[in-house]
Amino acid sequence: MEINYPLDRLNTWKIGGPAEAVYWPQSIVDLSIVWQRAQAAKTPIWLIGRGSNLLLPDEGLPGITLVTTSLCAIEWSEYSVQVEAGYTLARLSQEVGERGWSGLEFARGIPGSVGGAVMMNAGAHGGEMAPRIISITALWADGTVKKLERADLEFGYRFCSLRGNAWVVAAQLEFSPGDREQILSRMKENLNTRAVNQPLEKPNAGSIFRNPPGDSAGRLIETAGWKGKRMGGAQVSDKHANFIVNNGDAKAKDVLALIEAITRDIQSKFGIKLQTEVAYFKEA
Numbered sequence: 001m002e003i004n005y006p007l008d009r010l011n012t013w014k015i016g017g018p019a020e021a022v023y024w025p026q027s028i029v030d031l032s033i034v035w036q037r038a039q040a041a042k043t044p045i046w047l048i049g050r051g052s053n054l055l056l057p058d059e060g061l062p063g064i065t066l067v068t069t070s071l072c073a074i075e076w077s078e079y080s081v082q083v084e085a086g087y088t089l090a091r092l093s094q095e096v097g098e099r100g101w102s103g104l105e106f107a108r109g110i111p112g113s114v115g116g117a118v119m120m121n122a123g124a125h126g127g128e129m130a131p132r133i134i135s136i137t138a139l140w141a142d143g144t145v146k147k148l149e150r151a152d153l154e155f156g157y158r159f160c161s162l163r164g165n166a167w168v169v170a171a172q173l174e175f176s177p178g179d180r181e182q183i184l185s186r187m188k189e190n191l192n193t194r195a196v197n198q199p200l201e202k203p204n205a206g207s208i209f210r211n212p213p214g215d216s217a218g219r220l221i222e223t224a225g226w227k228g229k230r231m232g233g234a235q236v237s238d239k240h241a242n243f244i245v246n247n248g249d250a251k252a253k254d255v256l257a258l259i260e261a262i263t264r265d266i267q268s269k270f271g272i273k274l275q276t277e278v279a280y281f282k283e284a
């Protein structure tokens with residue numbers, strides 16, 4: 001357990017004040033015990049994976065912040081895997097590809113955890129997590145850990161029906177036989193496309209806004225003239241208008257101010273209300 005721990009070390013944007021306490025559970029049982037104790041003591045509790053889709057407050061977080069990155073147990077079977085929530089999705093994608101199994105090519109460049117990716121139904125390059133899921137093991141608000149089959153869950157665009165109800169602690173994923181060289185070269189292509197189109201050289205949190213139906217948030221924001229615009233240390237990327245980068249000293253308030261201004265502007269110019277994809281933790 002770390003006390004007064006800087007949240008900017010726990011997310012890819014490198015933003016956020018001090019967390020009152022941060023804990024890295026070492027097992028699912030450990031996580032559920034901490035969860036139950038915090039619930040009983042009415043301590044605020046927050047869950048972070050790899051912090052790659054998350055804005056954390058400048059004021060920091062009260063209570064206990066749990067980070068899943070030590071939950072990394074993995075068990076391989078024929079064309080499937082049982083993997084804990086903290087495992088890195090990009091690493092899993094590479095390992096699945098090395099085996100010549102197809103299904104996670106889309107995920108090679110997504111820097112989140114498996115748990116975060118399941119919860120967001122992360123996707124790219126025409127693929128997403130949902131079709132890979134056999135079952136999910138989740139920690140529920142009453143402290144129980146339960147396994148749900150694919151048929152018990154609903155998925156949509158960056159949506160999983162567990163969101164807000166439970167935490168993903170592990171997932172069982174399935175793949176299909178493929179050609180190893182083709183799979184690895186598709187991954188390489190996907191990585192190259194990202195390097196060209198995304199501002200990976202500066203701290204960021206991936207896409208800020210969800211794409212509205214039939215359109216792209218990046219296209220709307222670029223058309224409205226936001227590329228390169230700054231507020232404090234935060235800047236709309238010159239490379240990709242749906243990314244906000246940290247120029248080194250960005251605060252959460254700078255990012256929020258940009259998000260609010262862009263949302264208002266797109267609403268007034270195009271009549272479209274953009275919704276954020278990035279999560280924001282703030283005290284209720």
Ligand SMILES: Cc1cc2nc3c(=O)[nH]c(=O)nc-3n(C[C@H](O)[C@H](O)[C@H](O)COP(=O)(O)OP(=O)(O)OC[C@H]3O[C@@H](n4cnc5c(N)ncnc54)[C@H](O)[C@@H]3O)c2cc1C
Pocket residue numbers: 012046047048049050051052053054068085109110111112113114115116117118119120121122123124166167168169198200204205206207279
């Ligand atoms: C450069 C870059 C490129 C990206 N490209 C893509 C992309 O192509 N496609 C895409 O979908 N995303 C993309 N992302 C966003 C991000 O990587 C994914 O959304 C990822 O799935 C988030 O996982 P995480 O562990 O980082 O979640 P975090 O950022 O840690 O958390 C995000 C939210 O999920 C919740 N959460 C985290 N873990 C769990 C869990 N185990 N159970 C329940 N809730 C949980 C958190 O409480 C929070 O609300 C990109 C991000 C970056 C920085």
